[in-house]
Amino acid sequence: MSAKITIGLHTSTQKALHIRDSGNGLACGCTCFGCKEPLIANQGKKKDWHFSHHSDSDCSGGLETALHKLAKEIIVESESMVFPKYEKLNYRNSTSEKPLKSFRPDVSAELEDGVQIYFEIFHRHKNTERKNTFYKTSKLKSVEIDMSGCPLNSRDSIKNFVLNVPKNKSIIYWEDELNTISKTSYKIDFKLISVLVLGLIALVSVIVNFTKSKKNKFIN
Ligand SMILES: [Zn+2]
Numbered sequence: 001m002s003a004k005i006t007i008g009l010h011t012s013t014q015k016a017l018h019i020r021d022s023g024n025g026l027a028c029g030c031t032c033f034g035c036k037e038p039l040i041a042n043q044g045k046k047k048d049w050h051f052s053h054h055s056d057s058d059c060s061g062g063l064e065t066a067l068h069k070l071a072k073e074i075i076v077e078s079e080s081m082v083f084p085k086y087e088k089l090n091y092r093n094s095t096s097e098k099p100l101k102s103f104r105p106d107v108s109a110e111l112e113d114g115v116q117i118y119f120e121i122f123h124r125h126k127n128t129e130r131k132n133t134f135y136k137t138s139k140l141k142s143v144e145i146d147m148s149g150c151p152l153n154s155r156d157s158i159k160n161f162v163l164n165v166p167k168n169k170s171i172i173y174w175e176d177e178l179n180t181i182s183k184t185s186y187k188i189d190f191k192l193i194s195v196l197v198l199g200l201i202a203l204v205s206v207i208v209n210f211t212k213s214k215k216n217k218f219i220n
Contacts, residue, residue, distance in 0.1 A: 004050035005061030006152045007070055008032065008039045016070035018155040019049045026054065033069065034062025064123045067147045067158070068106075071121045072096040074162045075107045083143060084166040086174075091117055103131055105142075115141055120172070123147040135172045142172040 008030025010017040019041055022028040028041035032053060039051040053059060073096075075081070080090045094109035100118070107119040118140055120131070135142040146168045151157040161168065 006050055007066035008051050016066055016073055019051055020154050032061055033066040035059040067123055068121050071147055071162050072106050074159050075119055078163055081163050082166050084169055118142040120144045132172050141174055144170050144172055
């Protein structure tokens with residue numbers, strides 16, 4: 001049996017709406033992402049809250065489309081994300097489906113240093129190789145987010161999965177290997193220099209104390 005439908009398309013706002021945030025019954029005002037038919041919100045006490053089709057249907061609710069849409073909305077509404085290797089980074093001016101050459105990145109945004117970043121969301125079906133090659137050869141900072149394994153029980157749990165979990169993300173392109181290496185060696189050099197400086201300070205203070213104590217002995 002397929003997973004229960006927990007996300008519908010709210011007709012008046014055209015946004016993805018989680019069953020936890022919707023009205024009851026037909027008042028939810030949602031249609032199905034899969035077949036576009038009206039949905040009924042079932043918010044009873046016994047069963048887990050879920051949407052069902054108003055008419056008889058064997059449609060499974062278009063979970064993939066629904067999650068894709070909701071993930072895009074979450075990224076656009078937010079301003080930071082935890083990336084693998086790069087931890088939490090802030091971004092701004094995000095838009096979804098903005099044309100870029102012959103592609104439409106799921107979400108385009110700008111990092112704090114003004115560099116553009118692109119987000120691609122997938123659920124089972126990975127990004128096309130052509131798109132990934134485009135990001136790599138154009139040297140555009142880009143990241144893929146895998147929505148499979150996303151908990152579906154609330155909008156917050158989905159939001160947390162999209163923004164705060166690094167293991168479901170992989171970098172398509174970030175920067176050239178060379179840059180990474182030179183940055184790391186710069187870090188090591190900096191560490192080495194600070195260790196040397198601290199050592200020197202310690203040595204000088206030992207010498208000063210030693211001379212002082214010698215002087216004191218002499219006076220006594
Ligand atoms: Zn449907």
